[in-house]
Amino acid sequence: xxxxxxxxxxxxxxxxxxxxxxxxxxxxxxxxxxxxxxxxxxxxxxxxxxxxxxxxxxxxxxxxxxxxxxxxxxxxxxxxxxxxxxxxxxxxxxxxxxxxxxxxxxxxxxxxxxxxxxxxxxxxxxxxxxxxxxxxxxxxxxxxxxxxxxxxxxxxxxxxxxxxxxxxxxxxxxxxxxxxxx
Numbered sequence: 001x002x003x004x005x006x007x008x009x010x011x012x013x014x015x016x017x018x019x020x021x022x023x024x025x026x027x028x029x030x031x032x033x034x035x036x037x038x039x040x041x042x043x044x045x046x047x048x049x050x051x052x053x054x055x056x057x058x059x060x061x062x063x064x065x066x067x068x069x070x071x072x073x074x075x076x077x078x079x080x081x082x083x084x085x086x087x088x089x090x091x092x093x094x095x096x097x098x099x100x101x102x103x104x105x106x107x108x109x110x111x112x113x114x115x116x117x118x119x120x121x122x123x124x125x126x127x128x129x130x131x132x133x134x135x136x137x138x139x140x141x142x143x144x145x146x147x148x149x150x151x152x153x154x155x156x157x158x159x160x161x162x163x164x165x166x167x168x169x170x171x172x173x174x175x176x177x178x179x180x181x182x
Contacts, residue, residue, distance in 0.1 A: 012059045015157050022047075022124040025055040027062070030095040034065060037092060038099065039126040041079040045069045045101060046121045047129045048138060055124065056132040057153045066100045068130065068138070070114055075101045108141040112166055132159040140171045151178050 011020040012027070026032050031051060045067030047055075054060055069075055075088065082090040082099065090099045104114040117134035130138065132154045139147045139154075154160055155178075162175065 015058055016056055020055070022051075022055055022127055022129060025059050026051060027054070027059050030097060031062065031065065033095055034092045034097045034099065035125070035127055037081040037094070038065070038067075041076075041081055043067070043076050043079055043082070044074065045128070046118050046134075047127050048102065048117075048135060049100075052129050052135055053150055053154065055129050056135070056157050056159065064098045064100065066102055068102050068104075068114060068117060070104065070111065070118060072103055075103070109138050110141075110166075113137050113141070116165055132157050133161050133165075136160050136175070137162060137165050137167075140167065140175060148178055151175070155179050 009024070011024045016025065022035065023032055026035070035047075035051075046069075047065065048068045049064075049066035050060065050062035051065055054062065078084055081093055083093055085091050085098070088101045088103070090101070091097070092099065104111045109117075117130050117137055118128075120131045120134050121128040122131055123129075136151050136154050139151050167175075
C-alpha cells in the first residue's frame with residue numbers, strides 16, 4: 001500500500017471515476033494502517049461494508065472494516081498484528097480497530113451470491129474490494145433503511161449491473177422499487 005501521507009484527498013470529493021485508489025478512499029488514516037497490515041498478513045477476503053462503499057461512491061467516515069470469505073474455514077485463526085476477539089472478529093493490535101469477517105450466512109446472502117461477489121471483486125492497494133454490483137447484491141439481503149440508502153448511493157455511480165446474479169423474485173422486486181420507485 002502506498003504511503004498514506006501521499007494520498008490525493010481531493011479525489012474524495014466525488015464518486016470514484018476509476019482513478020481513485022482504496023487508500024485515497026479512506027477518510028480515517030488509521031484504517032489504512034489496518035488495511036496494510038491485513039494485506040501484509042495475507043488474511044484474505046473481499047472488503048465489503050462502509051470502506052468498500054467509500055471506494056466506489058463519495059467517501060464517508062468509517063471506523064471498522066468488514067471482509068467477506070466464502071467458508072468458515074477460510075477465516076484465519078491467528079496472524080501477525082491482530083488478536084482474534086470472537087468467531088468472526090479481530091482487533092488490530094496497533095490501532096485497536098475492529099475487523100469483522102463475514103461468511104455468506106452471517107452476511108445474509110446465499111453462497112452463490114457471495115461467490116459472484118468474490119469473483120467480480122476488484123484489486124486496489126493489495127486488497128480485493130467488492131464491486132459496486134457486488135455490494136448491492138449483498139445489501140439486498142440486509143434489512144434496514146441504511147442498506148436501502150447505500151443501494152441508492154451505489155446505483156447513482158452508474159456502475160451497478162445485477163445481470164448474472166441469481167436473485168429470488170422478492171430481491172429483484174425490492175431492487176426495482178428502490179431504483180424506479182415502482
